[in-house]
Amino acid sequence: MEKINKNIVAISTAIGNGGISIIRMSGPDVRNIANKVFFTKKISVLDFEPRKLYLGTFCYENIKDKCLCVYFKAPFSYTGEDMIEFQCHGGITLTNKIYESLVNLGCTPATKGEFSKIAFLNGKLSLDEAEGIIDIINAESESELKAGFDLLQGNLKKQVECLQNRLTELLAKIEVTLDYPEEDLEIETYSNISKELQKINDEIMKLLETADFGRAIKNGTRILIYGRTNAGKSSLLNSLLSYNRAIVTDIQGTTRDTIEETFEYKGFKFVLIDTAGIRKTNNLVEELGINRSKEMIKSADIILFVVDGSKELNNDDYDIINTLTDKNVILCVNKSDLKQKAKIESLPYKTIIKISTSTGENIEKLKELLYQYVISKNVNNNSNIITNTRHITALKSAFDYCNEAIKNTEQNIDLSLIAIDIKNIWLELGNITGNSDNEQIIDDIFSKFCVGK
Numbered sequence: 001m002e003k004i005n006k007n008i009v010a011i012s013t014a015i016g017n018g019g020i021s022i023i024r025m026s027g028p029d030v031r032n033i034a035n036k037v038f039f040t041k042k043i044s045v046l047d048f049e050p051r052k053l054y055l056g057t058f059c060y061e062n063i064k065d066k067c068l069c070v071y072f073k074a075p076f077s078y079t080g081e082d083m084i085e086f087q088c089h090g091g092i093t094l095t096n097k098i099y100e101s102l103v104n105l106g107c108t109p110a111t112k113g114e115f116s117k118i119a120f121l122n123g124k125l126s127l128d129e130a131e132g133i134i135d136i137i138n139a140e141s142e143s144e145l146k147a148g149f150d151l152l153q154g155n156l157k158k159q160v161e162c163l164q165n166r167l168t169e170l171l172a173k174i175e176v177t178l179d180y181p182e183e184d185l186e187i188e189t190y191s192n193i194s195k196e197l198q199k200i201n202d203e204i205m206k207l208l209e210t211a212d213f214g215r216a217i218k219n220g221t222r223i224l225i226y227g228r229t230n231a232g233k234s235s236l237l238n239s240l241l242s243y244n245r246a247i248v249t250d251i252q253g254t255t256r257d258t259i260e261e262t263f264e265y266k267g268f269k270f271v272l273i274d275t276a277g278i279r280k281t282n283n284l285v286e287e288l289g290i291n292r293s294k295e296m297i298k299s300a301d302i303i304l305f306v307v308d309g310s311k312e313l314n315n316d317d318y319d320i321i322n323t324l325t326d327k328n329v330i331l332c333v334n335k336s337d338l339k340q341k342a343k344i345e346s347l348p349y350k351t352i353i354k355i356s357t358s359t360g361e362n363i364e365k366l367k368e369l370l371y372q373y374v375i376s377k378n379v380n381n382n383s384n385i386i387t388n389t390r391h392i393t394a395l396k397s398a399f400d401y402c403n404e405a406i407k408n409t410e411q412n413i414d415l416s417l418i419a420i421d422i423k424n425i426w427l428e429l430g431n432i433t434g435n436s437d438n439e440q441i442i443d444d445i446f447s448k449f450c451v452g453k
Contacts, residue, residue: 007033008114009107011099018090023109026079031071033105034084036060038069040359045069046094050076058086060101065094079115080122082312098436112447120434127434131388135218136278142267143217147387149335156384156391157433159207163434167426169198174419186415193418200425201402207386208395213377214387216301220262220269221374224300228316231306232334235357237274239260240367249390265367269376273300286421300351302373303329304366309354310338321347330369336361391432 002080007027011021030178035045040056048054050073058065058372067088077083088098103109116133119125156236170193191339225233227421238244241263254283261272273296303324307317329349333342336354344352351369355362378385405421430436 008110009099009102009105009117010110010115011095012085013090013095015092015095017092019089021090022085022087023095023102024083024085024109024115025102026077027107027119028079028082029106030082030084033102033107033135034069034071034086037101038086038104045071053087058088058098058101060098060105063094063097063101065089065098075122075124078124079118080124081118089330107444127222128156128388128391128432129154130158131390137388140262141217141220141264141269144269144387146267147214147385149215150444151383151387152344156386159203159384160429161435163203164426164429166196166200167422167429170365171419171426174415174422178415188413189415192251194406197402197406197422201399201406204395204399204402207384208399209296209379210385212381213374214385216268216374216377217385218387220271221370222271222273222299222301223274223370224275224303226275226297226303227306227320228308228314232261232307232357233272233306234331236304236334237272238353239272239355239357239360239363240272266371268371270370297323297327301328302370302407303327304332305329305349306332306334307342307344308335309333309340309342309344310335312341314341328373330366332366334442386446394407394428394431396424401425401428 005028007029009023009025009026012022012024012033013019017065031048037060038056038058039053040047040054040091043054048069048071050071053068054068055066055400058067058069065088067086067314070085070087072078072083072085074082088094113130116125116130120130129152132148135138135148138144139148172190173189177186225236227233237259237381241261260271261274262269262270262271265271275296305320305324307313329351331344331347331349331352333340333344333352333354334357337356337359353362353366353369355366357363386395401421403425405418405425408421427436
């Protein structure tokens with residue numbers, strides 16, 4: 001991909017009134033541009049020491065501000081090019097005027113993710129590391145932040161590059177065998193390739209096995225609060241959130257549509273979905289809500305089946321039980337502070353917890369059960385957790401090519417054909433880091449960035 005060779009500028013902080021705003025430039029001539037608008041009493045921008053903040057005056061036509069300027073010298077900058085950043089007072093008008101001044105002096109407005117794209121093109125950032133930046137910016141939980149930081153640190157990149165290096169060595173062995181047939185290396189080569197491909201295949205599989213845990217980190221665990229009317233579903237939602245989000249009354253059918261909210265517990269995100277109470281009704285609106293509740297079962301990771309422990313189970317409860325076969329259910333027996341009448345001993349659930357949304361009894365214990373469900377997904381305790389759908393797709397393709405290559409080695413298929421399979425594994429893994437020169441993937445990733453990053 002051709003490198004970008006121009007001076008770009010963007011506002012890198014959120015537009016609004018605040019302490020400071022940052023306007024950044026990158027390109028071959030940014031020092032000369034800055035020298036035309038930023039002045040100190042003792043030194044010009046052209047003589048700035050890299051990575052040192054200088055206090056001075058930004059001055060262009062009628063726009064003036066006392067602010068800070070810092071110069072980052074190529075290649076020791078975020079983009080790998082010369083960069084200048086102005087840290088001015090955080091006002092909407094002032095920030096925009098400084099930005100417009102720099103455009104008037106020859107800078108091109110940066111597009112989404114252009115700074116990071118230049119960093120990638122200059123070898124300062126891999127694609128997966130860039131996605132780590134996106135994940136950090138968009139993180140809604142502590143576990144998302146950690147996963148994003150691990151990507152940004154290049155942990156996955158190191159593992160992928162190691163796999164690619166091992167594949168390159170296999171290709172080299174094939175080349176030697178094909179170039180020197182008189183050495184009679186084929187039998188040994190087939191054996192070595194098969195063993196190494198199996199090891200690589202196992203490592204790819206271990207990465208793929210983390211995807212379920214990664215999805216819980218990235219998207220949160222979807223928890224459906226389900227049960228008949230007036231069992232305490234909305235009260236349970238409010239208790240788990242620790243504030244009153246849903247309306248709670250003694251009137252049946254109060255909740256007629258799904259309510260979706262999130263909360264964080266021990267660094268993980270949980271998505272709570274309160275649903276309409278399940279019962280037979282002639283009310284068209286309520287029936288639509290009930291049908292939607294039933295549909296939500298398909299997408300739920302965990303179902304909190306709420307029953308009223310102070311009342312005997314009725315036909316609505318048993319109808320619900322029949323619809324939850326083979327689902328991941330926690331039976332929540334609500335109103336434990338009242339005399340218990342519900343006979344739950346014969347119900348087909350391993351995980352049963354008695355709670356009271358009125359007194360708060362066992363609400364924290366329920367949160368702990370949800371947390372234990374999430375961390376149980378981390379089956380390999382792998383340091384690299386795959387949270388990105390694009391990475392999963394690439395790994396699955398690499399895994400398929402690897403299996404094909406193993407089968408072909410076992411059948412002693414021509415080594416030149418096996419080399420094609422190995423190259424395909426290498427390319428699919430390279431799609432993760434960008435070490436495959438797939439321009440469409442590269443453009444798609446950086447379009448997800450905000451302007452100025």
